[in-house]
Amino acid sequence: MPLSHFQIESLFGRFGYQPDPARRGQVRIEEAWTRGNLGEARSPWPLATYGGTTQQIRCHRRIKNQLEGALKWLADAGLERLVEFYGGCWVPRHKLWDPRRSLSAHAWGIAVDLNPQTHPYGSHRAQDERLVEAFRRYGFEWGGRWPTPDPMHFEAVEVLGDVEPALVVVGDAKVRGRLEEGQVWAPVRPIAEALGASVVWDGQRRRVEVRPGADKP
Numbered sequence: 001m002p003l004s005h006f007q008i009e010s011l012f013g014r015f016g017y018q019p020d021p022a023r024r025g026q027v028r029i030e031e032a033w034t035r036g037n038l039g040e041a042r043s044p045w046p047l048a049t050y051g052g053t054t055q056q057i058r059c060h061r062r063i064k065n066q067l068e069g070a071l072k073w074l075a076d077a078g079l080e081r082l083v084e085f086y087g088g089c090w091v092p093r094h095k096l097w098d099p100r101r102s103l104s105a106h107a108w109g110i111a112v113d114l115n116p117q118t119h120p121y122g123s124h125r126a127q128d129e130r131l132v133e134a135f136r137r138y139g140f141e142w143g144g145r146w147p148t149p150d151p152m153h154f155e156a157v158e159v160l161g162d163v164e165p166a167l168v169v170v171g172d173a174k175v176r177g178r179l180e181e182g183q184v185w186a187p188v189r190p191i192a193e194a195l196g197a198s199v200v201w202d203g204q205r206r207r208v209e210v211r212p213g214a215d216k217p
Contacts, residue, residue, distance in 0.1 A: 002141065002155050005102055011159055012060055012108045013037055017092070025097030027107065038090060038109055041067040044075040047086035058090045060109040063156045066138040067112065070154075073134045082131040087113030087152060096121070111155040112140075119144070119151035127151055136190070137175075170194035 003011070015033035020026040039061035046053035059067055067089075074080060090109030095101040105111040119125040125144075132142045139158030143150030166184045168175040173194035192198060 001146065002105065002143070003157055008105065008108055008110070012062060012110055017103075017107075019099060020092070023093075023097070025094045025099050027092045027094065027103070029092050029107065037061060039064045041065075041071075041089075043068075043071050043086075045080050047083060049086050054086070057086070057112070058109060059112070060090070060156075062159050063110055063139070066140070066156060066158075066160050069160075070135045070138040070140065073137060074131070077130070077134075079128075079130055079134070082128045084115050085117055087116035089113075105155050111153055113152045114154060116152040121150050121152065122148060123151060124149055125151050 013033060016030045017027040020028045037060055038058060041057040041059050041064045043055045043057060046055055047057075057067060071083075074082060089106065089112045091104070091106040093104050093107060095104045106113075114131070115127065119127060127142065127144060132144070135142065135154045139156055139160050140154045141157045143153030143155065168184060168191065170191055171194050173190060175190045175194070
Protein backbone atom coordinates (compact mmCIF):
# COMPACT_ATOMS: atom_id res chain seq x y z
CA MET A 1 0.00 0.00 0.00
CA PRO A 2 1.12 3.60 -0.52
CA LEU A 3 2.43 5.71 2.32
CA SER A 4 -0.07 7.70 4.37
CA HIS A 5 -0.10 11.49 4.23
CA PHE A 6 1.66 11.56 7.62
CA GLN A 7 4.35 9.15 6.43
CA ILE A 8 4.95 11.16 3.25
CA GLU A 9 5.37 14.36 5.24
CA SER A 10 7.72 12.60 7.67
CA LEU A 11 9.97 11.41 4.84
CA PHE A 12 9.67 14.20 2.27
CA GLY A 13 8.67 17.31 4.14
CA ARG A 14 5.65 19.51 4.81
CA PHE A 15 4.73 22.54 2.74
CA GLY A 16 2.12 25.23 2.46
CA TYR A 17 0.08 25.58 -0.70
CA GLN A 18 -2.79 27.46 -2.31
CA PRO A 19 -5.25 26.56 -5.06
CA ASP A 20 -3.89 27.33 -8.52
CA PRO A 21 -6.52 29.25 -10.52
CA ALA A 22 -4.95 28.01 -13.75
CA ARG A 23 -6.53 24.58 -13.34
CA ARG A 24 -9.05 22.98 -11.01
CA GLY A 25 -7.36 20.61 -8.56
CA GLN A 26 -3.90 22.03 -9.15
CA VAL A 27 -2.02 23.80 -6.34
CA ARG A 28 0.78 26.31 -5.93
CA ILE A 29 3.36 25.10 -3.43
CA GLU A 30 5.46 27.55 -1.46
CA GLU A 31 8.65 28.37 -3.35
CA ALA A 32 10.96 27.76 -0.39
CA TRP A 33 9.93 24.10 -0.29
CA THR A 34 10.24 23.50 -4.03
CA ARG A 35 13.63 25.23 -4.12
CA GLY A 36 14.96 23.13 -1.25
CA ASN A 37 13.45 19.75 -2.10
CA LEU A 38 13.08 19.30 -5.84
CA GLY A 39 15.78 18.09 -8.21
CA GLU A 40 16.08 16.51 -11.65
CA ALA A 41 16.63 12.86 -12.48
CA ARG A 42 17.97 11.97 -15.92
CA SER A 43 16.69 9.09 -18.01
CA PRO A 44 19.32 7.10 -19.95
CA TRP A 45 17.15 7.42 -23.06
CA PRO A 46 14.60 9.95 -24.37
CA LEU A 47 11.12 9.38 -22.94
CA ALA A 48 8.05 10.08 -25.05
CA THR A 49 5.85 12.74 -23.43
CA TYR A 50 2.78 14.81 -24.21
CA GLY A 51 5.05 17.50 -25.63
CA GLY A 52 7.62 15.40 -27.50
CA THR A 53 10.48 13.71 -25.62
CA THR A 54 12.52 14.40 -22.51
CA GLN A 55 15.34 12.92 -20.51
CA GLN A 56 14.80 15.23 -17.55
CA ILE A 57 12.39 14.23 -14.78
CA ARG A 58 11.67 16.77 -12.07
CA CYS A 59 11.25 14.90 -8.79
CA HIS A 60 11.97 15.03 -5.07
CA ARG A 61 15.73 15.09 -4.59
CA ARG A 62 15.57 12.23 -2.06
CA ILE A 63 14.38 9.77 -4.72
CA LYS A 64 16.42 11.12 -7.63
CA ASN A 65 19.00 8.32 -7.54
CA GLN A 66 16.33 5.67 -7.05
CA LEU A 67 14.44 6.84 -10.12
CA GLU A 68 17.62 6.98 -12.16
CA GLY A 69 18.59 3.54 -10.86
CA ALA A 70 15.32 1.95 -11.96
CA LEU A 71 15.58 3.46 -15.43
CA LYS A 72 19.23 2.46 -15.74
CA TRP A 73 18.32 -1.10 -14.72
CA LEU A 74 15.83 -1.18 -17.59
CA ALA A 75 18.33 0.32 -20.03
CA ASP A 76 21.08 -2.11 -19.04
CA ALA A 77 18.65 -4.99 -19.67
CA GLY A 78 17.64 -3.58 -23.06
CA LEU A 79 14.08 -3.00 -21.86
CA GLU A 80 13.57 0.66 -22.72
CA ARG A 81 10.59 -0.37 -24.87
CA LEU A 82 8.62 -1.19 -21.71
CA VAL A 83 8.25 2.56 -21.11
CA GLU A 84 6.22 3.61 -24.11
CA PHE A 85 5.15 6.93 -22.61
CA TYR A 86 6.15 9.08 -19.62
CA GLY A 87 3.17 10.79 -17.98
CA GLY A 88 4.88 12.94 -15.36
CA CYS A 89 6.38 12.93 -11.87
CA TRP A 90 6.21 16.25 -10.01
CA VAL A 91 2.71 17.56 -10.60
CA PRO A 92 1.45 19.77 -7.75
CA ARG A 93 -2.18 18.71 -7.50
CA HIS A 94 -4.86 16.93 -5.53
CA LYS A 95 -5.64 13.26 -6.18
CA LEU A 96 -7.55 12.85 -9.43
CA TRP A 97 -7.41 16.65 -9.81
CA ASP A 98 -10.24 16.83 -7.25
CA PRO A 99 -9.77 19.71 -4.73
CA ARG A 100 -12.03 17.88 -2.29
CA ARG A 101 -9.46 15.09 -2.00
CA SER A 102 -6.05 15.09 -0.31
CA LEU A 103 -2.86 15.94 -2.15
CA SER A 104 -1.43 13.42 -4.59
CA ALA A 105 2.02 11.90 -4.05
CA HIS A 106 2.86 13.72 -7.28
CA ALA A 107 2.72 16.99 -5.32
CA TRP A 108 5.90 15.85 -3.54
CA GLY A 109 7.47 14.50 -6.74
CA ILE A 110 7.71 10.95 -5.38
CA ALA A 111 5.57 9.14 -7.96
CA VAL A 112 5.96 8.61 -11.68
CA ASP A 113 3.27 7.72 -14.21
CA LEU A 114 4.31 5.37 -17.01
CA ASN A 115 2.22 4.29 -20.01
CA PRO A 116 -0.87 6.20 -18.81
CA GLN A 117 -2.65 5.99 -22.15
CA THR A 118 -2.73 2.19 -22.10
CA HIS A 119 -2.88 1.73 -18.31
CA PRO A 120 -5.47 4.25 -17.03
CA TYR A 121 -6.49 4.78 -13.41
CA GLY A 122 -9.06 2.24 -12.23
CA SER A 123 -8.26 -0.32 -14.91
CA HIS A 124 -6.82 -3.77 -14.34
CA ARG A 125 -4.25 -3.52 -17.11
CA ALA A 126 -1.02 -5.23 -16.05
CA GLN A 127 2.34 -3.62 -16.70
CA ASP A 128 5.17 -5.91 -17.78
CA GLU A 129 6.50 -7.65 -14.65
CA ARG A 130 10.05 -6.65 -15.59
CA LEU A 131 9.04 -2.99 -15.41
CA VAL A 132 7.35 -3.54 -12.05
CA GLU A 133 10.43 -5.41 -10.77
CA ALA A 134 12.83 -2.68 -11.91
CA PHE A 135 11.00 -0.09 -9.82
CA ARG A 136 10.44 -2.43 -6.88
CA ARG A 137 14.20 -2.94 -6.65
CA TYR A 138 14.61 0.78 -6.10
CA GLY A 139 11.96 1.35 -3.44
CA PHE A 140 8.88 2.01 -5.59
CA GLU A 141 5.51 0.33 -5.26
CA TRP A 142 3.32 -0.33 -8.29
CA GLY A 143 -0.24 0.94 -8.00
CA GLY A 144 -1.71 -1.82 -10.13
CA ARG A 145 -2.24 -4.04 -7.08
CA TRP A 146 -3.98 -1.45 -4.92
CA PRO A 147 -7.69 -1.87 -3.98
CA THR A 148 -8.53 0.76 -6.60
CA PRO A 149 -5.86 -0.07 -9.17
CA ASP A 150 -3.69 2.64 -10.67
CA PRO A 151 -1.52 0.67 -13.10
CA MET A 152 0.30 3.69 -14.54
CA HIS A 153 1.50 4.73 -11.08
CA PHE A 154 4.86 3.90 -9.44
CA GLU A 155 5.29 5.51 -6.03
CA ALA A 156 8.36 5.67 -3.78
CA VAL A 157 7.68 4.00 -0.42
CA GLU A 158 11.32 3.81 0.70
CA VAL A 159 14.23 6.26 0.63
CA LEU A 160 17.50 4.62 -0.38
CA GLY A 161 19.61 7.76 -0.40
CA ASP A 162 22.55 9.11 -2.35
CA VAL A 163 25.14 6.51 -1.46
CA GLU A 164 26.98 3.50 -2.84
CA PRO A 165 24.62 0.71 -4.01
CA ALA A 166 24.69 -2.69 -2.34
CA LEU A 167 23.01 -6.04 -2.92
CA VAL A 168 21.43 -7.86 0.03
CA VAL A 169 20.80 -11.60 -0.36
CA VAL A 170 18.11 -13.05 1.92
CA GLY A 171 17.66 -16.74 1.18
CA ASP A 172 16.69 -16.89 -2.48
CA ALA A 173 15.67 -13.23 -2.56
CA LYS A 174 17.97 -10.44 -3.77
CA VAL A 175 17.26 -6.92 -2.56
CA ARG A 176 19.06 -3.82 -3.79
CA GLY A 177 20.07 -1.43 -1.03
CA ARG A 178 22.78 1.08 -0.21
CA LEU A 179 26.06 1.12 1.66
CA GLU A 180 26.43 3.99 4.09
CA GLU A 181 29.21 4.41 6.67
CA GLY A 182 29.87 0.67 6.76
CA GLN A 183 26.20 -0.26 7.12
CA VAL A 184 23.92 -1.74 4.46
CA TRP A 185 20.45 -0.26 4.16
CA ALA A 186 17.74 -1.81 2.00
CA PRO A 187 13.96 -1.60 1.50
CA VAL A 188 12.37 -3.46 4.39
CA ARG A 189 9.31 -4.81 2.59
CA PRO A 190 11.10 -7.36 0.32
CA ILE A 191 13.35 -8.34 3.23
CA ALA A 192 10.29 -8.87 5.42
CA GLU A 193 8.66 -10.99 2.72
CA ALA A 194 11.79 -13.12 2.39
CA LEU A 195 11.87 -13.63 6.17
CA GLY A 196 8.18 -14.39 6.48
CA ALA A 197 7.80 -11.20 8.51
CA SER A 198 5.61 -8.12 8.57
CA VAL A 199 6.50 -4.44 8.31
CA VAL A 200 5.65 -2.10 11.20
CA TRP A 201 5.61 1.71 11.00
CA ASP A 202 6.60 3.31 14.31
CA GLY A 203 5.90 6.88 13.24
CA GLN A 204 9.46 7.61 12.13
CA ARG A 205 10.64 4.65 10.09
CA ARG A 206 9.69 1.16 9.03
CA ARG A 207 11.05 -1.90 10.77
CA VAL A 208 10.77 -5.64 10.24
CA GLU A 209 8.85 -7.65 12.81
CA VAL A 210 8.93 -11.44 12.53
CA ARG A 211 5.47 -12.94 12.88
CA PRO A 212 4.96 -15.71 15.44
CA GLY A 213 5.30 -19.08 13.79
CA ALA A 214 7.25 -17.81 10.80
CA ASP A 215 9.07 -20.72 9.19
CA LYS A 216 12.14 -18.66 8.26
CA PRO A 217 14.86 -17.44 10.62
